[in-house]
Amino acid sequence: MQYLVFRLYGSMASWGEAAVGGDRPSALTPTRSAVLGLLGAALGIKREDTSRLEMLRNSMGVAIKAYSCGGLTRDYHTAQVPSQDRKRSFHTRKDELSIAKEKLNTVLSSRDYRSDGYWIVAVWQQQESELTLDALNRALAKPAFIPYLGRKACPLAAPVAPLLVESDLKSALDQRFPPVLDSHEQDRRWLGLGSMVTYLWQGKAEDLGSFDGVQSCQVWDEPISRMPWQFGSRQEHQLTLVEE
Template sequence: MEFLVFTLDGPMSAWGDISPGRQRTSWSRPSRSAVIGLIAAALGIRHGDNESLGRLHDGLSLAVETLRRGKSLVDYQIIEMPTEPGLRKYRKEHGSPPPTRGASLECPETHTLPSHREYRVDASYRAAICRRPWSKGPALEEIREALVRPKFQLYLGRKSCPLALPPKPECLFADDVTSAFDRYATLMGQLGDSLSSGVGRILREDTSDGEIWSDVELANKFERSAERRDVLLSSDVRRPRRFSVRREVLLTRDHSASILSAPAEEGPQ
């Protein structure tokens, strides 16, 4: 199988959980929507292009390896929001609710709300993707070139979380996704030996015991499974984004062909 493997490393990252309202929590590992969104940004696909985003989501299988979980950091913010009377007045005047965040601040009445947003600090991951048989999206080599020279800014879940290192994407062949991560780790270790101490340390990160969570179709054997609502259904800039549920599994590094069948749910950590 052909895989595209790349690195996601930054001082801060945020992998959103289901968090309506003022509490914005984060998972300890990247979500599918965040990784596919990063690829879409590299390719130059804009928000609202549901057809192109849908081809990416439908045509790619994903696995994520955690090198460092990092630590949780909760940031306190305040948000200016329209009041209910202000929204009613806006709808009466314009015939529809505010289409954007900027438009909502034009409501005649606003108020301030506190917000708590969780981030992961000093976390590092590697992601692997492969094309599904029915994929109509871009080839892996095209995605690799886009990650090297992205059209839009790449970030780790939120715009305030830029990458600390280039993603270093590599296309390679392997029997399974675990082997793909191992081969990539070897390549990065060789590259890290030739670079400065700080960058080299990150590239040489030991992954022999790193957790790998993947889409079910990439699993030969797994320990447990979890459900995440992170498959993008709609990215209309004028409406809240909608997501569907995906099942992901925690792989073992034993290359046995058997599959465990008893799922166990896991929540944010």
């Protein structure tokens, strides 16, 4: 099986979960929708290009290996938003606020972030598509749009270092990447990368291998429609191991 493997590390990340009221929580690991969004940005797919977004969603499977989920950082956030006007479109945030300044509303929210998280991502093709792993590999090496970790305020702090490998799923996720700092020992010390790692994957529970302790659950991160922000459920499998 061929996989495209890359890493995600940043001083701040925010992996959206179901939001109630003004609270905006973050998952511990990158969600499937966040990974697909990052790949779409690298490919240069615009948000209104629903056909290509659906093609990307249908053709790619996603798995995660979490070395560190990072520490929780919470931000009390205020934002000004204009009253909704479907007849107008704005090219910049400045235009939006200046044109609609007489109709501005203030929104208060609490937003969660993960600080110094380190994750490995593996994607594979579930069906034939023009969006191949080779195309994704080239796009991640030279992205069309700037990729970020869930929010535009959360830039990458290290190259994603994409790599095409042919192996089983666990071996793909266990790929060794160049250190973020001067050495892997410094990464373990300063980034808080312990010996306990967590694997999360879609598909079948046995796709990672024969292990005891695999847990399965329903998660709501399957993107359905971008405009009304609709997400569907999918089954995800999880396994925590101690690496030697």
